[in-house]
């Protein structure tokens with residue numbers, strides 16, 4: 001029957017997505033486990049809180065752009081992604097890359113003290129006070145906390161990230177049919193490994209997370225617009241070019 005043939009393809013598909021995730025995930029989970037109790041001192045927190053709004057936004061934008069570049073690399077190795085048209089690849093990345101950054105952030109989150117890896121140590125939400133967008137940071141922390149609580153394996157995070165990215169109901173796709181075929185194969189890959197891990201119950205939780213991601217990222221985009229209107233100079237001159245390309 002075809003099954004062994006498609007299963008082999010399915011294993012190959014999952015293996016290439018997991019490999020790409022591992023090669024583009026910026027930090028290995030084991031590395032961050034070792035750092036999880038490296039916290040900022042009171043003085044260091046004070047330094048971050050004394051930064052001006054645009055200084056702190058610029059500081060974060062550099063890191064976010066860095067993280068987005070790793071997600072672009074990850075996307076390029078998802079089987080079928082590079083067969084899509086350039087415009088469709090950009091359309092998927094324009095909306096999906098920040099969502100994958102958020103999924104990946106959950107790997108750098110410590111649920112015991114609600115801190116996230118930032119600038120080499122683990123930071124609480126108070127470190128980001130000078131951004132003047134407490135609701136965004138609260139939402140980022142809450143999402144990272146809830147994602148972390150699912151205790152996904154690296155394989156599950158890899159396939160989930162690919163599914164977040166290859167999303168047919170993104171606006172302005174040229175060839176939705178082709179994106180649908182790639183999405184279907186990634187979906188099968190995720191169900192395949194959840195079945196293997198005996199965790200099929202995670203599937204509907206992951207679909208709920210995808211819905212949360214979408215509302216979270218539309219909030220981010222409007223914060224980004226607020227910031228670039230409030231501080232046009234910083235937004236237009238200092239944000240690394242990729243950031244402008246993807247989010248401007």
Ligand SMILES: CNC(=O)[C@@H]1CCCN1C(=O)c1ccc(Cl)c(COc2cccc3c(C(F)(F)F)cc(C)nc23)c1Cl
Pocket residue numbers: 057059060061063064067098101102104105108116117118119128131136137140219220221223224
């Ligand atoms: C290892 N570190 C990491 O994984 C994260 C992801 C990329 C780099 N990075 C951090 O250093 C980091 C970790 C935690 C937090 Cl809360 C932050 C600050 O996050 C943000 C500040 C400003 C705007 C942000 C926006 C907005 F609005 F631009 F879309 C959106 C997201 C999601 N995060 C924003 C950052 Cl920049």
